Amino acid sequence: MKLLxxxxxxxxxxxxxxxxxxxxxxxxxTYNANExxxxxxxxxxxxxxxxx
Amino acid sequence: xxxxxxxxxxxxVDAGDALFKYPYIAEDQSERLxxxxxxxxxxxNVMECQVMNVGTNDLAAGLDFILEMEKTARFPFISxxxxxxxxxxxxxEPYAIIETQDQTLGFVxxxxxxxxxxxxxxxxxxxxxxxxxxxxxxxxxLVFLMANVDDKxxxxxxxxxxxxxxxxxxxxxxxxRNPKQQDGTTIIRIGxxxxxxxxxxxxxxxxxxxxxNVSSQYTRIKFADNRLNAMAKGIEEGxxxxxxxxxxxxxxxxxxxxxxxxxxxxxxxxxxxxxxFLEPIPLNEKIEDTPEVALIVKDYMPEEKKTKEKDNHKGH
Numbered sequence: 001m002k003l004l005x006x007x008x009x010x011x012x013x014x015x016x017x018x019x020x021x022x023x024x025x026x027x028x029x030t031y032n033a034n035e036x037x038x039x040x041x042x043x044x045x046x047x048x049x050x051x052x
Numbered sequence: 053x054x055x056x057x058x059x060x061x062x063x064x065v066d067a068g069d070a071l072f073k074y075p076y077i078a079e080d081q082s083e084r085l086x087x088x089x090x091x092x093x094x095x096x097n098v099m100e101c102q103v104m105n106v107g108t109n110d111l112a113a114g115l116d117f118i119l120e121m122e123k124t125a126r127f128p129f130i131s132x133x134x135x136x137x138x139x140x141x142x143x144x145e146p147y148a149i150i151e152t153q154d155q156t157l158g159f160v161x162x163x164x165x166x167x168x169x170x171x172x173x174x175x176x177x178x179x180x181x182x183x184x185x186x187x188x189x190x191x192x193x194l195v196f197l198m199a200n201v202d203d204k205x206x207x208x209x210x211x212x213x214x215x216x217x218x219x220x221x222x223x224x225x226x227x228x229r230n231p232k233q234q235d236g237t238t239i240i241r242i243g244x245x246x247x248x249x250x251x252x253x254x255x256x257x258x259x260x261x262x263x264x265n266v267s268s269q270y271t272r273i274k275f276a277d278n279r280l281n282a283m284a285k286g287i288e289e290g291x292x293x294x295x296x297x298x299x300x301x302x303x304x305x306x307x308x309x310x311x312x313x314x315x316x317x318x319x320x321x322x323x324x325x326x327x328x329f330l331e332p333i334p335l336n337e338k339i340e341d342t343p344e345v346a347l348i349v350k351d352y353m354p355e356e357k358k359t360k361e362k363d364n365h366k367g368h
């Protein structure tokens with residue numbers, strides 16, 4: 001049961017992580033030439049849930 | 053990481069199958085699953101998602117629904133080979149272009165398709181991908197193929213489609229921590245069920261040099277950092293590790309070795325013109341959430357999951 005709940009929460013966790021990434025771009029706009037980062041999401045499979 | 057200048061530009065991209073688990077949904081669960089899918093799109097809007105490849109499972113709720121989701125989204129849906137079965141019209145743009153500070157990135161989407169998905173047909177993915185890549189290859193610095201495909205089709209795509217720099221897989225099953233090269237294309241597999249987010253850091257200085265995987269160098273740097281940070285815990289402010297451990301010969305040797313190893317790996321990465329590394333981030337309880345998104349998810353979360361979550365918290 002615990003595992004199921006934990007898995008269901010993953011989507012939000014991903015959201016949180018990315019939101020932090022996006023925020024840092026706007027508040028601290030320092031860039032290194034020719035470098036960038038992709039936050040890659042794949043096969044979330046419709047999982048949504050609360051943060052752990 | 054200290055010593056390695058880090059980029060602050062982060063772009064969220066989704067390779068497909070974000071919205072549903074299967075290519076069909078049971079009638080009695082339809083409303084609930086659609087609400088969940090809506091929550092995911094709303095959250096992606098907040099997260100400033102840049103592009104979503106429409107995977108076969110994303111089409112599970114039918115044509116009207118996916119088009120409604122596309123309207124709700126503040127980012128493009130792409131697919132080079134998904135068609136309306138009744139008209140043969142291609143439903144989405146085949147590609148999207150993202151401009152970073154100094155790079156132009158091309159994202160092309162394809163999906164394998166499934167006969168259980170109603171209202172849609174799928175054109176041949178190899179041909180569709182090649183056509184889209186040919187359209188953008190002269191305008192972009194790197195080409196990413198977002199592929200909602202199985203392993204067999206992945207191999208066919210890398211063997212037959214020319215001009216892919218990175219193939220980002222969905223429907224991949226398991227996470228591949230160390231990306232492999234296949235026919236000159238780097239394959240990125242992040243697994244399923246949103247268990248991981250893949251942080252793919254890329255340095256692309258020239259169009260000729262080969263893209264090198266520097267994941268092992270980053271791992272060694274991280275290891276050295278962790279060891280040095282652990283040793284630095286609790287030492288007096290302003291004091292160096294060498295000063296703190298002045299009388300401990302073995303510890304001093306270890307510090308020197310870790311610093312040297314770190315510097316060697318940093319130099320090696322800096323010397324490469326084109327490099328990348330993948331850091332899969334497990335999305336566990338250590339990751340902090342964002343209040344704005346937490347509210348969206350809470351609103352849409354199915355009742356039974358809310359109950360489970362409540363029970364789970366009680367158990368702690």
